[in-house]
Amino acid sequence: MAQERLSRERLLAAAMRVADTEGLKALTMRRLGAELGVEAMSLYHHLPGKEALLDGLADAVIAEIQDQIRGGTGWKARLRWRFLGARGVMLRHPWAPALLGARSSVPPRLFAYFDEIVGTMTEGGLSHRLAHRGLHAFGTMALGFTQELFRPEVGAASEVDLAAMAEALPHLTAMVTAELHDVADPVLGWCDGQTEFEFTLDLILDGLERAATP
Amino acid sequence: MAQERLSRERLLAAAMRVADTEGLKALTMRRLGAELGVEAMSLYHHLPGKEALLDGLADAVIAEIQDQIRGGTGWKARLRWRFLGARGVMLRHPWAPALLGARSSVPPRLFAYFDEIVGTMTEGGLSHRLAHRGLHAFGTMALGFTQELFRPEVGAASEVDLAAMAEALPHLTAMVTAELHDVADPVLGWCDGQTEFEFTLDLILDGLERAATP
DNA sequence: ACCTGAACACCGTTCAAGT
DNA sequence: ACCTGAACACCGTTCAAGT
Numbered sequence: 001m002a003q004e005r006l007s008r009e010r011l012l013a014a015a016m017r018v019a020d021t022e023g024l025k026a027l028t029m030r031r032l033g034a035e036l037g038v039e040a041m042s043l044y045h046h047l048p049g050k051e052a053l054l055d056g057l058a059d060a061v062i063a064e065i066q067d068q069i070r071g072g073t074g075w076k077a078r079l080r081w082r083f084l085g086a087r088g089v090m091l092r093h094p095w096a097p098a099l100l101g102a103r104s105s106v107p108p109r110l111f112a113y114f115d116e117i118v119g120t121m122t123e124g125g126l127s128h129r130l131a132h133r134g135l136h137a138f139g140t141m142a143l144g145f146t147q148e149l150f151r152p153e154v155g156a157a158s159e160v161d162l163a164a165m166a167e168a169l170p171h172l173t174a175m176v177t178a179e180l181h182d183v184a185d186p187v188l189g190w191c192d193g194q195t196e197f198e199f200t201l202d203l204i205l206d207g208l209e210r211a212a213t214p
Numbered sequence: 215m216a217q218e219r220l221s222r223e224r225l226l227a228a229a230m231r232v233a234d235t236e237g238l239k240a241l242t243m244r245r246l247g248a249e250l251g252v253e254a255m256s257l258y259h260h261l262p263g264k265e266a267l268l269d270g271l272a273d274a275v276i277a278e279i280q281d282q283i284r285g286g287t288g289w290k291a292r293l294r295w296r297f298l299g300a301r302g303v304m305l306r307h308p309w310a311p312a313l314l315g316a317r318s319s320v321p322p323r324l325f326a327y328f329d330e331i332v333g334t335m336t337e338g339g340l341s342h343r344l345a346h347r348g349l350h351a352f353g354t355m356a357l358g359f360t361q362e363l364f365r366p367e368v369g370a371a372s373e374v375d376l377a378a379m380a381e382a383l384p385h386l387t388a389m390v391t392a393e394l395h396d397v398a399d400p401v402l403g404w405c406d407g408q409t410e411f412e413f414t415l416d417l418i419l420d421g422l423e424r425a426a427t428p
Numbered sequence: 429a430c431c432t433g434a435a436c437a438c439c440g441t442t443c444a445a446g447t
Numbered sequence: 448a449c450c451t452g453a454a455c456a457c458c459g460t461t462c463a464a465g466t
Binding site (some may be wrong): 115116119127128129132168170171172191197200204211 | 353
């Protein structure tokens with residue numbers, strides 16, 4: 001079954017494949033072994049354990065963000081592309097936000113990634129203090145998720161009693177009604193995500209620019 | 215050992231106690247049973263399973279945020295107090311961000327919480343569209359965490375080779391050096407969290423206000 | 429009704445044994 | 448050196464039995 005020699009790279013690639021297709025919970029050492037046509041214990045010759053596997057997976061996601069080509073001139077445009085690219089990576093790997101949020105150690109590549117973000121700001125004329133605060137302001141946006149932490153539950157959502165909801169949650173109901181984009185799917189379709197992500201991004205970028213030019 | 219009758223409330227209180235003192239990983243059904251002087255299987259008479267326990271815990275955190283008294287007049291001041299209060303709750307329960315981030319179902323109280331936030335904005339004169347985008351812009355800030363996803367590893371942090379770091383990560387090193395607040399702890403002490411949280415909060419609040427008044 | 433104890437199906441991992 | 452298979456210490460949970 002084992003076509004080629006195992007390696008750390010092959011393990012991580014297979015782990016990402018399993019996570020993409022079956023979710024993070026399905027990624028067990030035994031399942032990963034089966035994916036590679038090998039016993040679970042063989043994996044321990046290339047990685048010290050499960051935690052190291054997840055650390056490597058988190059680092060690989062950062063690497064994928066860094067691999068995104070960046071375009072545009074000016075610090076605002078460059079950061080805009082960076083973060084939109086990061087969001088794209090996260091949409092391809094829906095398990096990634098939860099993984100990055102749960103990791104206790106910082107993925108090594110994250111330092112280089114943040115270094116580049118800071119460099120983009122300071123070379124754009126922002127002070128170190130403002131760049132520092134900017135880094136915090138972007139927060140999880142630099143990793144492509146702002147509001148994606150709670151995944152919608154498909155199925156149960158359409159059974160919402162709008163009349164009862166209007167009584168218990170008047171403001172939210174009024175907003176949903178006013179903001180409805182897609183009538184076909186009144187609960188899931190009223191946020192498109194991309195629009196709100198870009199709004200937040202521009203809000204922060206414009207706020208930083210205003211703070212930089214007194 | 216079992217002093218009083220068990221109840222869902224007693225289970226959740228004990229679960230929060232275990233999580234606060236020993237962390238979320240230590241919260242197993244057997245450990246929770248021991249905390250209450252009872253066998254693990256007794257818990258299943260008051261909760262359907264582990265997932266329901268974690269759901270209840272997530273909901274209890276939202277309830278604790280909602281219990282914070284809110285002061286101030288005007289929508290910006292009220293939201294400011296709300297989110298600073300949410301941050302305080304999360305600082306008391308360091309396990310909460312990871313839990314809320316990992317839950318697949320939405321805690322029931324979150325709807326009422328968001329309804330109040332939307333109501334604060336619309337009663338302050340913001341359109342439903344702007345309130346909607348504001349809700350997304352606040353994102354995880356409404357739950358008290360923006361950048362707390364990666365916990366610093368105490369101990370290994372002080373062993374950083376600043377000279378090597380300056381070469382590999384020039385922008386980040388320059389920023390850390392320029393922004394150093396506490397010389398005694400050069401790596402952990404250069405962010406105080408609270409300052410950056412308030413900066414982000416005001417950045418978004420001011421940006422929304424500017425978008426509301428053309 | 430509520431609680432118990434043994435058992436089952438998992439999981440990550442240790443260890444001695446194979447090649 | 449790399450991979451295996453049995454075993455160990457956990458975990459959430461089922462089930463029959465107690466009171």
